[in-house]
Amino acid sequence: MVTATVRDKAFVVVYERLFDCYGPQYWWPAQTTFEMMIGAILTQNTAWINVERTLTNLKRLGLLNAQAILQCPERTLTEALRPSRFFNVKARRLHCFCRWFLAAGGLSNLQEISTTVLREKLLDIKGIGPETADDMLLYAFGRPVFVIDAYTRRLFSRLGLIHGAEPYDQLRERFELAMQGQAPLYNEYHALIVRHGKEVCQRKARCTGCVLSGICSFASQTLPSS
DNA sequence: TACCAGGAGAAAA
DNA sequence: TTTTCTCATGGT
Numbered sequence: 623m624v625t626a627t628v629r630d631k632a633f634v635v636v637y638e639r640l641f642d643c644y645g646p647q648y649w650w651p652a653q654t655t656f657e658m659m660i661g662a663i664l665t666q667n668t669a670w671i672n673v674e675r676t677l678t679n680l681k682r683l684g685l686l687n688a689q690a691i692l693q694c695p696e697r698t699l700t701e702a703l704r705p706s707r708f709f710n711v712k713a714r715r716l717h718c719f720c721r722w723f724l725a726a727g728g729l730s731n732l733q734e735i736s737t738t739v740l741r742e743k744l745l746d747i748k749g750i751g752p753e754t755a756d757d758m759l760l761y762a763f764g765r766p767v768f769v770i771d772a773y774t775r776r777l778f779s780r781l782g783l784i785h786g787a788e789p790y791d792q793l794r795e796r797f798e799l800a801m802q803g804q805a806p807l808y809n810e811y812h813a814l815i816v817r818h819g820k821e822v823c824q825r826k827a828r829c830t831g832c833v834l835s836g837i838c839s840f841a842s843q844t845l846p847s848s
Numbered sequence: 849t850a851c852c853a854g855g856a857g858a859a860a861a
Numbered sequence: 862t863t864t865t866c867t868c869a870t871g872g873t
Contacts, residue, residue, distance in 0.1 A: 666855040672870065673854090707870045711856085751856050771854045816854070 630800035632783055636834060637801070640814035643833040647813035650761035652677075655729055657686055662757035663715050663749065664706045675705035688720035688728075715749030722747050737765040752790045760812070766805045768797040769812045773819035781834060 651670075652658040657677065664673045677686075679702035685691050691699065696713065703709035703716075722743075726732055732740060737759060744755035752770075759765040770793045779786030784793060801807060818834070 663855095667853075667868090668855090668870080669853050669872090671872090705870065707853090708855090708868045709870085711868055715856085749856065753855065757854090769854090773854060812854095819854085 630783075630796060632781075633778075633797060633800040636778075636781070636783075637807075637811050637814070639833050640818055641810065644814055644817050647810060647817055649809055649813035650757075652761075654686065655762045656688070656723075658762045659723075659758050660686075660691075660716060660719070662754050662761070663719060664703070664712060665757075666712070666754060667708070668706045672705045672707065676703055679703075679705070688723045691716055691720045692724075711749075718748045719750065733763060737763075737767065740765070741767070752794075756794070760805060760808055764805045766798070766803065766808060768794050768801070768808045770794050770797070771812070771816070773816050774812070777815055777819055777834075 650658050650661065651674075652661055660680075661673055661677060664676050680686050680691075683694070683698065683702055685694055685699070685702065699716070700709045700713045703712050706712060723732075726743070735743070740763065741755055741759060744750050744758060745752065750758075756767045756769045759767045760769055770790055774797075775784070775786050775793070778784045784796075788796075797811075798808075801811065803811075
């Protein structure tokens with residue numbers, strides 16, 4: 623059981639400051655729902671710029687649908703996936719996902735499933751872990767699920783609001799409890815965290831001299847020892 | 849040359 | 862159960 627704390631109110635302040643600074647981000651950057659879902663797999667441990675190169679390759683080859691990916695020769699698919707690293711692994715993961723997607727009857731059937739059940743189904747697919755599943759739930763299905771990624775852990779641990787090594791679901795629940803929001807809010811928040819991480823704090827030990835600098839001192843007084 | 853960047857599964861301890 | 866290893870591109 624996770625309860626909201628005074629410290630968690632800082633999560634709201636962080637959101638407000640980021641939104642004031644950067645404005646709406648209009649995420650996820652994809653033209654179709656299916657493209658969003660495979661983008662979530664391709665971005666595993668990979669910068670988005672490299673995922674964009676891969677998506678361009680897939681688009682050029684007409685491989686932005688499940689049937690086409692499954693019918694594509696292995697070598698063609700792995701070559702298309704090369705820019706997003708771990709192309710052999712990701713080719714297998716895309717195959718697993720596409721087989722599941724078709725067996726489930728496609729998007730319209732999946733949209734009828736409750737968030738909890740859909741999350742379990744996604745996590746049962748080989749190659750899809752909590753972050754990838756939540757990316758899909760939030761951005762492809764519009765479900766109110768907060769995505770905890772490397773940018774989120776890095777930013778909030780540097781702010782002193784989390785330790786950084788907490789289990790994925792524990793952090794997710796804390797964010798959801800603190801924000802009490804719906805999918806559009808979580809969507810915007812995650813996009814803002816990524817935007818900020820890329821632009822300002824990627825290589826800094828602490829968030830100093832940026833829009834979030836004042837939050838460090840507030841947080842340092844309230845974070846409990848582990 | 850070394851390091852880092854939006855994970856996840858398998859193997860080893 | 863937890864930790865470590867594997868996968869293996871491209872920019873700085």
